[in-house]
Amino acid sequence: MAQSDNFGFGEEAALLKESARKFLDDNFPTDRLHALVAGDHTPERMSDCAWEQGLWQQMVDLGWTMLAVPEDAGGVGMPLVAVAGLVEELGRAAFPCPLMATLNSTYVLAACGDTGLPALEEIAAGSAATLAITNRDGSWNVADTDVHCRDGKLSGSAWYVQDARKVSCLLVSAHSPAGLSLYWVAADAPGVTILPDAIVDLTRDQAHISFEQVEATPVSDNALAALHQAMPAIWTTLAADMVGAAEWQLQTTVEYVSTRQQFDHPLGFFQAVKHPLVDVMIQIDQSKSLVYSAACAIEEEPARALQDAHMAKASASDTAAYASGRSVQCHGGIGFTWECFAHLYFKRQKHSQMLWGDAAWHRSRLAQLLIGEVA
Amino acid sequence: MAQSDNFGFGEEAALLKESARKFLDDNFPTDRLHALVAGDHTPERMSDCAWEQGLWQQMVDLGWTMLAVPEDAGGVGMPLVAVAGLVEELGRAAFPCPLMATLNSTYVLAACGDTGLPALEEIAAGSAATLAITNRDGSWNVADTDVHCRDGKLSGSAWYVQDARKVSCLLVSAHSPAGLSLYWVAADAPGVTILPDAIVDLTRDQAHISFEQVEATPVSDNALAALHQAMPAIWTTLAADMVGAAEWQLQTTVEYVSTRQQFDHPLGFFQAVKHPLVDVMIQIDQSKSLVYSAACAIEEEPARALQDAHMAKASASDTAAYASGRSVQCHGGIGFTWECFAHLYFKRQKHSQMLWGDAAWHRSRLAQLLIGEVA
Amino acid sequence: MSDQARKDTPQQAEFRDYCRDWLQQNRPAEPPVRLPLSPLEIMTNEQLDYLQTWQKSAYDAGLIGCDYPQAVGGGDRKDCQRIANEEMIRARTPFLPNVIGLGMAAPTVFYHGQQALKERLLPRLFSGEDIWCQGFSEPGAGSDLANVQTFAERSGDKWVINGHKVWTSLAHFAEWMILLLRTDKSHKYDGLSYFVVPIRAALGKGVTVRPLIKMTGETGFNEVIFDNLEVDDSYRLDELGKGWQVAMTTLLHERGAGELQTPRAGGMKSKSTHATNSANLIELARECVRDGKPAAADPLLRDRIMQQVIREAGLAQNQRRARVPALLDHPMRVQLQNKLLASEIAQDTAALALEVEGASASLYMGDEHAPAGGQWPLAYMNSYGMTIAAGTSEVQRNILGERVLGLPKSK
């Protein structure tokens, strides 16, 4: 299949992106985020999972959670580039919500064939979900899980589960007699214990989840195939979020250095400030182009999907790290304070950088694809 | 044994370094180097091995080639830090001569015990020598050679031999029935064919050498031990040369950007020029400190010698690469021309960067020492 | 149906079919001599002859100047040069030698020249019969281009030019030069004017061309000295004192950001030329040995090669995104990065190649054992030409910071 000239990013996608930006600008400026999540500053704080459920419900009503759900499951079935555009805006607003978690679950369920339909229909109906597929070591290899299924019941624990306290459903991978399998579980099912992690990132939450003899609905006996198929979309979606967050970092830093005066000039006059910010921009643009190229390839050119998605996430991880560092450094002393908004994005980006594989991890997989095993 | 507070760099060493700088400043300014080696500019040129044999003879007469030869072999037996100081100055002048090759041979011979004495005495008497111990692949593993010895005669070929056309003796490693062994061979012995490489570096020459049934004087049956013992000094000496060359690159670039005007200011006014040059300085200082620390450890604290020497060469390789790039870039268009002297050092440094192991190679060995094998 | 074809207009689709057919039947033979890595390194008449012949035949077939009006020798098409470019790259044809003419002189003459001048100059420019060069840089005007001192003094209907240009690629082959000079010493920017000058005709009569040697040892660049050269006022582009604005048109197109597509070099690769990109880097890593194994097995080198692969892909996808307004925050943001990114990627790729080669990176073009014929050290050094010429990387970052991010002007 051929690649679209414009990534397949059409008018509808552009409208969605624009309306998402407007919705978030109007309803969720950064000072509201700060007031919402930065109440307790102590380093030893527990995560308190603060989020705007009212706004989230509006998003659900706008249909944002069902965008990626195929039409035959009651969803909208928008192309992934459109979804990426939406997620980029959510990343720019650092909006705390389970959209990405729900999208990730959607991608996996959509790769399960007919057996994924009932769960997809729940998502189309407004339920939020998250993936519980990572082991204690935080391995990004989809074959690694610490959950087992015996006699239809789940036991063990899943780690690094994103926004678990904001969802009603869990999509769990577990070793079963039939091989690695997927299960659909209500977040409040008996035997499910959600144990929040105390994380650095204030804009998200994360938990490990213990399963004790939990009744679960089987979704697929071939989890490996479904997860492998879904991962490119998961990486690309996260990368879109990171690109949006990095753009926020760039723009607010540019604003700051354009007004803050030192040595009789705005800071941005100095090349030691200007040039690094240009490099941030260049990195963002690279990552952004790779995000849309990957999103497009996943649907239009599946043979390139895997490699393009590795590129997008590897690039976005490096961009996030660099943009975060420069955003704090160029803000100077102010950037180092709790009251400045820069640290909210700094921390979110550090979280995203490692999530679902850091840059080196993705590059090592890309090398396997492009160079292969060499004796 | 304790480490000296001043690296053991005493008055004698300081005098030697100072006199070497003066000798080279007086006798071999960079325009003379350019006139000597940059006659033929065509990319396809063969190396023509131009050097100032008269000046070299003066250096020999000054005793510089016998500095590292132990006193019991008729040498001066200066500490390695003093030798490093001398070599730093030669690197700064990019003086084409076989001093480093001769020093390297000296270190190996000195590690051979009594059987190395006759060859050391030849060096003490003024002969120049070079190591012929590298295989076709350019492996920096000392066990790898493509030369064999059978019935006391050498056959095969040695590669990446430095300044072979400037020396009278070769110290060759070869596989023999007794294991890896070392041999002392006259460069003009029957069966020895020196085949010059066409190299980028104009300030040195390099050759591969074919041996056909060459009569050779055995020096050691335990080449591995001798080479392993000598390598730290070899790496450190080369790193000293690179530090000197980098300092030349820094100083001449600073001079250029202090006078060259663009946009109504000297180039060095702009932070985009100033800050990278500061980073060059910082890298040079790190490498330089590590060179003297390694040189000191080799004699005063043998247990640290290997790791310190790996650090010195790894650091110097990175410094050389960065200093070379910035020296050309900051010289702008002029720096890109053949008539500008910058390329002479740029090319020498690229050569040195890879010689006897590049930065990554040394770091991988260092990791073996400091982290070890991890399952 | 091909990848690109899917989105073609009917006119473009028809033109694409035509190009493809023609290229299939008219692909030129292997060159009789080693070709340089780019048109700017053409060193011999043999190289030039071969390449000029190719450009002429491509022009005669309608593959060059497609989007210009017929009156100036163009093809009168709409957005079709892109199609021709894609098909030439696909067919791996040789590059076009008149690269400065096509990419910089043509749009500048077209937008700023008088009609008679355009009609006279552009056809022979497109056909490659007249090679063009560019006279911008001077010994005292490198990054600070507006500081040019070459001066034209009015003398009736003529101008008398004196000055000294440097870094003029192709000047030793060029019929014409685009020339930025000063007609008023009292204003820096507003004192500049812009001419086209027939330098070949004036060799020995007011024009001297002297080769400069690059750090690689190659020639290709020149100095051009003007000593009382007389030129007609009709060779002036646009108004007196508007030279800086005209030069911006040139530079915009040089950076690939102009509206008129530049006919592209093809993608020819034969044993006599080597492209130096990450795909070739991977090939190199398979061939070179590191620690007894192929360098391609080394995890560090694999990681760093992938970094370059990703940057190259990002650059390519930037071009694609540049055509999607809904995904651009600023109209020039992506385009203005091209030159900076392309040159720095090329530099880092070549530097990495030398590490892949290890000890053998010491071997140069004349050495039979040099990996890839010694092209990587050559490419590495030439990359500094790219990060220095046409606005150093430092100047590019200023431009991006000021024009795109809106940061205060540093000077």
Added chain:
Amino acid sequence: MSDQARKDTPQQAEFRDYCRDWLQQNRPAEPPVRLPLSPLEIMTNEQLDYLQTWQKSAYDAGLIGCDYPQAVGGGDRKDCQRIANEEMIRARTPFLPNVIGLGMAAPTVFYHGQQALKERLLPRLFSGEDIWCQGFSEPGAGSDLANVQTFAERSGDKWVINGHKVWTSLAHFAEWMILLLRTDKSHKYDGLSYFVVPIRAALGKGVTVRPLIKMTGETGFNEVIFDNLEVDDSYRLDELGKGWQVAMTTLLHERGAGELQTPRAGGMKSKSTHATNSANLIELARECVRDGKPAAADPLLRDRIMQQVIREAGLAQNQRRARVPALLDHPMRVQLQNKLLASEIAQDTAALALEVEGASASLYMGDEHAPAGGQWPLAYMNSYGMTIAAGTSEVQRNILGERVLGLPKSK
């Protein structure tokens, strides 16, 4: 004989033996509370009490202020602070809490204060009974320190101070502040003067201290607001209008380049504190899992950890070389790099640690599963304090370029 002892003078050798004996017998007990990573992050009175007790006993034993004259509470020794420092590090004692007093205020007061003032202030500074803080930065004077606007107006023998200082570590515990302020608004540099101010005594009477919260969530920094605070003219250091020169003494010592040795933090490391250097990074890499194997087995991480090991070693050997004039091209070249290098190495080491941790880098101090107790994310964020405070890295590079390389002043 120990490494260092070999080169000691007889006086130094004797003093070293004394220190070693005393430290062996007087090593303080484990702290009752978690200690912060540095004195600047002391948050609670419990932490401070423990550390002040330690400083007092070390002072009483003669291990602090060794090289100052007896008249000001010093030990009247020659080049012996270095010996005491080495032995304290060797004995892994806790750090000294009065770090700004010892490192910055003491030499400044000593070189620029009147004799009576020195004799009054320095003994309680050395003993740690009086904690000191530094009032340099202001909201509008960060990197551009000379732009301070805090103003002292003459009123007979007194001065009336108004203004707003920020980033004053330890101000909430401090008795005294060294204060850079303006006594003349018509000259930028020459309008500055320098005072010592008893801020604790003036709390609520012209001085307000408000905590600032860092991005890590820790407190430690403060704002200090002066509202018509009256101070005596005898608290002025050096002449009126010489504040900038006095501040240079402070900054020189802050950067470790002054003649008077700063009593050093010891090397205490217990389960309650974590040093964050490359040795700990290696330990971390052994504990963390990457792709099913210890991160320490990953060739890329090994390479990058070694890069940090080498940079740290280079920094340490720089200190050694700084004492060998024959190996220095410029007297200040190596010393002036300390702060820049140390802070950037710490930053890169911590960033690398987060990559070593992978997914678990998301876990912070309050999480029982966080590797190394969540100290690495904390250290990474705090590293920006280091690259920003006391002259940002950008300002440091200007200083190095201008003072050492002699490049033209950028502004």
